[in-house]
Amino acid sequence: MAQENSVTETDAPLAIVIFGVTGDLTHRKLIPAIYSLTVGGKLPKDFHIVGFARREWTDEAMREDFSTGIEESLHPDQPDALVLNKILQNSYYVQSTFEDPVGYAQLCDKLDALKVKNVLFYLATPPEVYPTIVENIRANGINHRKSGWTRIIVEKPYGRDLDSAIELDNTIHQVFEENQIYRIDHYLGKETVQNILVFRFANAIFEPLWNRRYVDHIQINVAETVGVGTRAGYYDTSGVIRDMFQNHLLQLVTLTAMEAPVNFNADAVRDEKVKVLKALRPIREMEAITHTFRAQYVSGVIEGVRVPGYKEEEGVPANSITETMLAVRLCVDNWRWAGVPFYVRSSKRMPKRKTEIIIRFRQAPLSLFNWVNLAGDAPNTLILNLQPNEGIRLEFGAKAPGPAREVSPVIMEFDYDETFGSDPPEAYQRLLLDSIQGDATLFTRQDEVRGQWAFTTDILKGWEANPVTNLPVYEAGTWGPPGLDEFIQKNGFSWR
Numbered sequence: 001m002a003q004e005n006s007v008t009e010t011d012a013p014l015a016i017v018i019f020g021v022t023g024d025l026t027h028r029k030l031i032p033a034i035y036s037l038t039v040g041g042k043l044p045k046d047f048h049i050v051g052f053a054r055r056e057w058t059d060e061a062m063r064e065d066f067s068t069g070i071e072e073s074l075h076p077d078q079p080d081a082l083v084l085n086k087i088l089q090n091s092y093y094v095q096s097t098f099e100d101p102v103g104y105a106q107l108c109d110k111l112d113a114l115k116v117k118n119v120l121f122y123l124a125t126p127p128e129v130y131p132t133i134v135e136n137i138r139a140n141g142i143n144h145r146k147s148g149w150t151r152i153i154v155e156k157p158y159g160r161d162l163d164s165a166i167e168l169d170n171t172i173h174q175v176f177e178e179n180q181i182y183r184i185d186h187y188l189g190k191e192t193v194q195n196i197l198v199f200r201f202a203n204a205i206f207e208p209l210w211n212r213r214y215v216d217h218i219q220i221n222v223a224e225t226v227g228v229g230t231r232a233g234y235y236d237t238s239g240v241i242r243d244m245f246q247n248h249l250l251q252l253v254t255l256t257a258m259e260a261p262v263n264f265n266a267d268a269v270r271d272e273k274v275k276v277l278k279a280l281r282p283i284r285e286m287e288a289i290t291h292t293f294r295a296q297y298v299s300g301v302i303e304g305v306r307v308p309g310y311k312e313e314e315g316v317p318a319n320s321i322t323e324t325m326l327a328v329r330l331c332v333d334n335w336r337w338a339g340v341p342f343y344v345r346s347s348k349r350m351p352k353r354k355t356e357i358i359i360r361f362r363q364a365p366l367s368l369f370n371w372v373n374l375a376g377d378a379p380n381t382l383i384l385n386l387q388p389n390e391g392i393r394l395e396f397g398a399k400a401p402g403p404a405r406e407v408s409p410v411i412m413e414f415d416y417d418e419t420f421g422s423d424p425p426e427a428y429q430r431l432l433l434d435s436i437q438g439d440a441t442l443f444t445r446q447d448e449v450r451g452q453w454a455f456t457t458d459i460l461k462g463w464e465a466n467p468v469t470n471l472p473v474y475e476a477g478t479w480g481p482p483g484l485d486e487f488i489q490k491n492g493f494s495w496r
């Protein structure tokens, strides 16, 4: 078994080895993030990128692609020429399939020639090839270094269900120790997602209210305007449940529901998140039908443009029953949350892109004002906006001015951009830097990913045991079919 060396200094010579360097993720996210980190002086001075992929590229071709990726990400601004040149000159390409041992021999030669101390592997590849790559890393003895550390970042999806996630874990664990493995959920790299914890645990005023005594129910909504685009092949075998629910939505649930950790170390935080996953009441058999709602988009209009329906997207079978909308009713069976339902949903082709966590507080114990109440029965709502405008909003009732006997809804709002004056950094910047600094707080631990999959796999099994031949449909550019409202209304709640 590999041992991680305890060297944590970040200034030692470093190589980031990107498997799948010719792909979309590298071009759009990783290279721009590396550029921004370099501009900010966050990476070691002696730093290299070694790209590995199948395409017949040369060092030059890869550098050109990096340059375009950086320019596109900064548009209309121009990159800093010195920084850009430094990155390009320190970037090298290994052209090989992931199956060919010759490619790994070339990679080893390159790492030797560069004399780097620390190595960060990044699996920016289809998940099917993760085992092949880690096995070849082991075969070449580059899963640890004589002095310095070796770490590996694994992209999502991490498995397709509980069994495959365990199998993948077992394979990777034959080569890397758990403290070398950084499983990405890029949601955790978002500033506002981290802000959930700061908001909850750096302030004393909300935490006393953050429980079943004061909270009526919680909604988490991730709405996307995009369809499946060019990812139909992948998407049709995944749906919302694997693409969003198992990872991002459950992350938001655990961050919202967790207890205060004993400190802010990676393991302390993740211990608390795992406890929430353990407290989730399983959704099994017929409950997979009654506690979830699925639907699929048909053609419609978004921002004035007609878009195709899901089944018209290239690569989607005509009889597909893959959901592009999913709502789930969750119960967290612990002392804090007993009896407080969590309604979580995620959908494609919505009228607006937004991600928000909505804490709906109970109504006042007694209605003293027999007035017109425009604020409704439960006027106190706290909304954590995660995207696109990051911020926090508190809604409450106030007396309308003048003689009218009226309670009006009013808001107090914090806007991230307005307050701090700039957009928060991209998630990948933070995550790359944390992995280089050896901070795994924002990465998913083995037991966490298993907890997520255990819960999700029960739902998948319930769907399989109670098959449907088609799903309710909603027009692209609308907030969903009537069934979505009925799903929450049958328990006396309504979507915000």
Ligand SMILES: NC(=O)c1ccc[n+]([C@@H]2O[C@H](COP(=O)([O-])OP(=O)(O)OC[C@H]3O[C@@H](n4cnc5c(N)ncnc54)[C@H](OP(=O)(O)O)[C@@H]3O)[C@@H](O)[C@H]2O)c1
Binding pocket: 019, 020, 021, 022, 023, 024, 025, 026, 028, 052, 053, 054, 055, 056, 096, 097, 098, 099, 123, 124, 125, 126, 127, 129, 155, 156, 157
């Ligand atoms: N793109 C995103 O925004 C995004 C977001 C979140 C997560 N992810 C995850 O990140 C990973 C990469 O996604 P992507 O969108 O970048 O995929 P992609 O565009 O399809 O890129 C895949 C990369 O893997 C290489 N590759 C595949 N099979 C190979 C083989 N047998 N031998 C050598 N190279 C091989 C490809 O090389 P060639 O093209 O040269 O053949 C390419 O560089 C996936 O796991 C995905 O789920 C992506």
